Amino acid sequence: MKASKDHGNFFTSNFGLSNDPIPIEPYFSSEWFKREREKVFKRSWVCVGREENIGEPGDYLVRDIPILNASALVTRAADRKVRAFYNVCQHRGNLVAQTACGHKRSRFTCNFHGWSYDLHGRLVQVPDEKVFYNIDRDQHALKPLHCGVWNGFIFVSPDPARPLEEEFADLGKLVDGYDFALPVVGSYTAEVKGNWKVFLDAFQEAYHVIALHATTVRPTFAGSDNPFAHLTSARIFDRNRSISVYGNPDHRMRPSETLAFKLGVASTYTPDMEKNAALSAAGLNPEGDKNWAFDINIMFPNMELLMGVGWYAQMQFWPVAPDHTHYEVRIYMKAPRDAGDAISQEFNKVMLYDVLLEDLYTIENTQAVLKARADGNFIFGDHEVACRHNYEVVSQMVETRS
Amino acid sequence: MRLFSDTYTDLKPGTVPIEPYYSEDYYRREQQRVFRGQWLMVGRVEQLAQPGDYFNKDLAVLESSVFVMRGDDGKLRAFHNSCRHRGNRVLAKSCGKLGKAFTCGFHGWTYDLSGSLIRVPDEECFTDLHKDELGLRGLACDTWNGFIFINTDPRPRESLTAFIGKEMDAQVAGFPFAGMELAATYEVELGANWKFLAEAYQEAYHVIAVHKDTVADRGTVSRWEVERRAALRGEAPPALPDDPTPGHHFSSVRLFDRHRSMSVFGKPKSDHQLPPAIDLCARFAPSPTRSDYGGLNTHKDASWGADLHFLFPNTELLMVTPTWYLQLGFWPVNAQRSRMEVNFYRQPPRTAGELLAMEYFEANFRDIVREDVAALEPAQAMFRSGATSGLWLSDQEIPARHSFEVIDRHVRAD
Amino acid sequence: MSAGFPEQFRDLERFAATWAIVSRHGRYQHRVRSTMDEVREFYDAITSRLEAIMKYLNRVGLAELPASDRTLLYLMLAYMEASRAVEVIGATEVHWGFDSSRLKIIDGAEL
Incomplete structure (x- = not known):
């Protein structure tokens, strides 16, 4: 029988990926982790915030990037340009900016010996400068990080393999027109004993909905015509990828959900966009899938955007150690105008929280027993194609000589 | 006094090296050779x-x-x-x-x-x-x-029967393990190497110091305490009758290829004064007859108190009466951290008095374990300092030496 | 003590002291520390009055909502917690879950 979306290796073969089992070692090995630091994370773009976070000249933010053993300082200078630096004083290596964010700064003064830098990273003051023999201030500016902005998301990289625009060009076309400039209405964070790829994998497939989320969101994302929560479509753009998640049209709304939807947004329910064109939004459902719920756009290596009608969520998976990931999720929606909006948003926040408890629990359970099966494999089905693709991309980068 | 070293002459005298008690590298080899592929x-x-x-x-x-x-x-x-x-x-x-x-x-x-x-x-x-x-x-x-x-x-390379071996099997043959129930489990995680922890349960020498209060009903301990106090005051120790059965000594030790058995001296009840609660327990504890003592004191020591049976690599049975016993597991967490499990098994008590007696044994043992554990962490914290180059073990601590040698033999095996 | 509910919702005041909690974290904690009977009682009482409550609360914008109506708003936010337990999970907590004290709630603000 020919492979179809509901049978065989439809996506996997279309994307030219193999069916082989995937070795487990990269998901716990310290050696592999070190190579991921050098070959993957130093060569890739990671998101450190939104442009709105530093909207005005003099605004800045600081972001720890554990796998790079680095702290990034991101500034907006009077020329309105966004710049990023290693947050390290060039004198004795202390952190230049100690607070997570701030406003109206014209310079950063290291609190160790008082060396000062401006928003361009230039060294502008050295106390008792004459005792440093002919110091060349230009040689001691803050060390820059590559920095760019994509759809309002600020990205940095130590040594990017490609320019930011090129890296995310295809995803950019996919989400073109979507309004990302929304406030964060809720966010969660956790330290989880799990490899970042184990973590990401749990958020780039819907196969687990039927089992893990049996009592929470299964009726929403699996139905009689799609009992295994098959993806409605999937796309691969070099290192990045995008999947679309099915929404069950027969899903019976319960009172709280009906209320949430009536008042604003229920991320568990998507109206039929064909029938209700007014609700459709640019940058969503790229293949016009029937019974579409939301898209997951995965921006290599460690971020994804879950995007639906009237909401999106940004997830970031920050590797700390081979078995430790710092996790962040932010929910973006329009600022609540009335009590109804606030209550509607509460529904979405509460729903996500319960689902995350289930996911994170499973990630730690998975990691706990991986090492004992060092000789073992992961087996990815066709609808886990994004997990397989992630492994392929990472292992290719890790194994390149350079 | 060398009671045991002359019997087990192939055990090297001198100190036991300290590096295996904190080295990450040694621990990785233990994982591979002492735990993987072993029962x-x-x-x-x-x-x-x-x-x-x-x-x-x-x-x-x-x-x-x-x-x-x-x-x-x-x-x-x-x-x-x-x-x-x-x-x-x-x-x-x-x-x-x-x-x-x-x-x-x-x-x-x-x-x-x-x-x-x-x-x-x-x-x-x-x-x-x-x-x-x-x-x-x-x-x-x-x-x-x-x-x-x-x-x-x-x-596995060998069957469980072959692993246990005839000698160890004979030590406990006839003990009524099957009729017992699990009455309590204690677990403690501590900052000490697993071997260091396990060795504390394979010698009785520390009883006189660490357990001077909790095991004080054993006559010798109070005797040691009398001597210690005299020394603190700068006085000569008082004349006391010579004690033929020091409670901190083993009455016999049997070292097998990998496992070992030890018996601890016990004092006849009449020899020491019992505090009221212990006296109560002694009166109400199930009093098995001599013939029930299958699997206990197989070596037939006079003045016998208890048996300790250590199964390579990390399990011990502590057996005192036919009515209860303890099983201890010494599990490594990493090179310098361990988790100890203590399972207290007993015959289901038939009367309130029996229940009380068991309760006492259980509570007392919990306190003893707390004392043991408290002594280990500070020592482990100093292992890397260079202050100690090796562990001095006495003749009485020969099971601890054997324990180390057996593990070391596995770690070094090709 | 009266929570100052308008006349038509006076009967819901009995839930104010326990359920009208200002923080998301607090509301979640209250849900998982309650018995299912307590959660269900609260859920049922609110469900039967949903339309009326929302008509009342939504009569003005959030910024104009008088302080005296905030308690009722928090009660409705807590209703969303209760609804998960009653409508979806059938228990106050998910059956197999990560330790909720480790999934930190940072609401409406940047991390």
Whole structure:
């Protein structure tokens, strides 16, 4: 029988990926982790915030990037340009900016010996400068990080393999027109004993909905015509990828959900966009899938955007150690105008929280027993194609000589 | 006085090196050679009485979580608790009872009670999936006197019977293990190497100092305390009658190839004054007759107090009467951290008096364990300082030396 | 003590002291520490009055909502917690879950 979306290796073969089992070692090995630091994370773009976070000249933010053993300082200078630096004083290596964010700064003064830098990273003051023999201030500016902005998301990289625009060009076309400039209405964070790829994998497939989320969101994302929560479509753009998640049209709304939807947004329910064109939004459902719920756009290596009608969520998976990931999720929606909006948003926040408890629990359970099966494999089905693709991309980068 | 060293002359005298008690490298070799491929005690058959009963065991030293389950056919089987699909823990609870099959909570892969994969949701979307090759990864599993042992090698180099050996088997033959119930479990995690911890339970020398209050009802300890106080005052020790049975000495020691047995002196009741609570316990404790003492004091020591049986690499049985015993497990967490499990097994008490007596033994042992543990962490904290280059072990501590030598032999084996 | 509910919702005041909690974290904690009977009683009482409550609360914008109506708003936010337990999970907590004290709630603000 020919492979179809509901049978065989439809996506996997279309994307030219193999069916082989995937070795487990990269998901716990310290050696592999070190190579991921050098070959993957130093060569890739990671998101450190939104442009709105530093909207005005003099605004800045600081972001720890554990796998790079680095702290990034991101500034907006009077020329309105966004710049990023290693947050390290060039004198004795202390952190230049100690607070997570701030406003109206014209310079950063290291609190160790008082060396000062401006928003361009230039060294502008050295106390008792004459005792440093002919110091060349230009040689001691803050060390820059590559920095760019994509759809309002600020990205940095130590040594990017490609320019930011090129890296995310295809995803950019996919989400073109979507309004990302929304406030964060809720966010969660956790330290989880799990490899970042184990973590990401749990958020780039819907196969687990039927089992893990049996009592929470299964009726929403699996139905009689799609009992295994098959993806409605999937796309691969070099290192990045995008999947679309099915929404069950027969899903019976319960009172709280009906209320949430009536008042604003229920991320568990998507109206039929064909029938209700007014609700459709640019940058969503790229293949016009029937019974579409939301898209997951995965921006290599460690971020994804879950995007639906009237909401999106940004997830970031920050590797700390081979078995430790710092996790962040932010929910973006329009600022609540009335009590109804606030209550509607509460529904979405509460729903996500319960689902995350289930996911994170499973990630730690998975990691706990991986090492004992060092000789073992992961087996990815066709609808886990994004997990397989992630492994392929990472292992290719890790194994390149350079 | 050299009671034992002259018997076991092939054990090297001198200090035991200290590096193996903190080295990461040594610990990695222990993981490979002392724990992987060896028989490890993980529980009792009573825990798994019916088909479908299982318990989970998180074993950091194997970097795994392992579960043991009784199948439909009554057989015990052990598995790595990791789904063959994406590796999630298949059984999440610490113990329980299963029906005919069990399902991984992540994506719903289902296994039967023999560990075979029987159902894969949405199987059509997997290519080249052979369910018959995707049963849970098994470990070897067998029992001795009702104790369940596992071995990471599914086809171990030696049987459990051969591993235990005739000598050790004979030590406890006839002991009524089967009639006992688990009355209490203590667990403690501490910052000490697992060998250092286990060795504290293979010598009685420390009793005079560490347990001077808790085991004070043993005559010698109070005698030692009288001498210590005199020394603190700068006085000569008072004249006391010579004690023929020092409670901090072993009355006999038997070192086997890998395991060992030790017997501790006990004092006849009439020799020491009992405080009221202990006296009460002594009166109401089940009083077995001499003939019930099968599997105890097999060496027939005079003034016998208790037996300690240490099974390589990390299990000990502490046996005092036919009515209760303790099983201790010394599990490494990493090179400098361990977890000790103490399981207190007893004959079900028939009267309130028996219950009280058991309660006393149990509580007393808990305090003793707390004293042991308190002494170990500060010592471990100094191991890397260079202040100590080796551990001095006395003739009385020969089981601890043997314990180290056996482990070291495995670590160095090709 | 009266929570100052308008006349038509006076009967719901009995839930104010326990359920009208200002923080998301507090509301979640209250849900998981309650018995299912307590959660269900609260859920049922609110469900039967949903339309009326929302008509009342939504009569003005959030910024204009008088302080005296805030308690009722928090009660409705807590209703969303209760609804998960009653409508979806059938228990106050998810059956297999990560330790909720480790999944930190940072609401409406940047991390």
